[in-house]
Amino acid sequence: MFVQQPIAILDSGVGGLTVAREVMRQLPRERIVYFGDTARAPYGPRDPEEVTRFTREIVDYLIQFRPKMIVIACNTATAFALEDIRARVNIPVVGVIKPGARAAIGRTLTGCIGVIGTEGTINSGAYEDALREISPHVHVISEACPLFVPLVEKGNFRSFETYEAIRRSIGHLRKFPMDSLILGCTHYPFLAEVIQEVIGPNINLISSAEETAREVSTILQDQERMSRGEVLPVHQFFCSGDPKLFKSIAQQWLGEQIELTPVVWQVPKIG
């Protein structure tokens, strides 16, 4: 019997679910194995060695499912561990930083690109490096937004408090001639509506999650590894922390993408 190889998606916790959701939407034939390291989240304040070690542990766990690709759906883990993991496995490894950077370069006309993310991601300079690696002349405006992740995790997507936090964090970016703003954190797509209201209607918001799923599709097709399955795939979700909380957030975030799809939930020992 032909066993369809899955796409492995890993994250420090729940943020990477936005990437999983986009992979389900854009590649409905593909099976997903997701690991959220909720017991050790967030990775943002941890040092690079620790993040790399945690990422290796998750990859070692997920590799038993014989994935055809690994997606590091966490900005911090992408910044610190992507190259390490690429060197350790012989399947494609995709992070969330370069897809967002590439999409912004594709869409900008002014050449001025904004990036918002956690303090860890912004301080690492990973988006600026990725943008300049491809296109040396782009002008990059970065802003750390430490208030945003807690708002999303509380499910506080559209309140007055959210609007005010976003206005105070990024309202001043309106004075720059940027025409594209990268949502450089997997949690941020939930705040996209309010971010668009604050930053103005003429700015392209670039979702790392959406763009990463797109690149997963491109690379799978280039390598002729795309699934041709005609039946609904059974996705598997694992977490290292409280499974009830994880399942409840995942069901809410994945929404209609898992309404018709069978899903398996598990809590393995890891680390």
Next chain:
Amino acid sequence: MFVQQPIAILDSGVGGLTVAREVMRQLPRERIVYFGDTARAPYGPRDPEEVTRFTREIVDYLIQFRPKMIVIACNTATAFALEDIRARVNIPVVGVIKPGARAAIGRTLTGCIGVIGTEGTINSGAYEDALREISPHVHVISEACPLFVPLVEKGNFRSFETYEAIRRSIGHLRKFPMDSLILGCTHYPFLAEVIQEVIGPNINLISSAEETAREVSTILQDQERMSRGEVLPVHQFFCSGDPKLFKSIAQQWLGEQIELTPVVWQVPKIG
């Protein structure tokens, strides 16, 4: 001395210049070798065997430049010869159909996608096949627009005649619930403004040229073949027909992308 390997871009004529322009814009470090088969254009009315033979001849010519990738920047040649060329060379080969299809799947919310192209492209069903291969449930509305290429080649981008031709060709598509329209011909980006006026402001226009350049970038980076050059690349342009006419159209279409960049123009023997 390290010689930077170029990206080879080929087309039946001038249409593929929109792809070259986007590759220059999105990947300014990359060197391009372009071949436009202007003496034998258009490919649209030719049979698949002939198109495949012509495409092979151009690839055999371009391979002397040791390209790191081949881009078939022509919808007809992509539809008929992509798989043949992929089997003949050991470098990545990218066409213009799957990138446009994938971008539309990424952007659509209604799941209803429009495609416009030449009669050859629309009749081949290549976009429908590419869309359904990735996402089996999308609804596709296709319309052949044989009047558009002559308008572009006359430089007639915004006249009343152009508006009327576009309105008569695609005005009726407004009745469908589509939210994304693929410009499935490399000439059409020049008509994008009028197409948007006719089809309405809420439809995403998907440019195959822009999306193909984006996938070229994704695949080069995945394969670690992206140029890190710090000097302006010298592009080379070849055509099989009248070099004066080709150069004049190319200079106009490539516009600011070649203002600062050295370019070499040549007419080789082929076929």
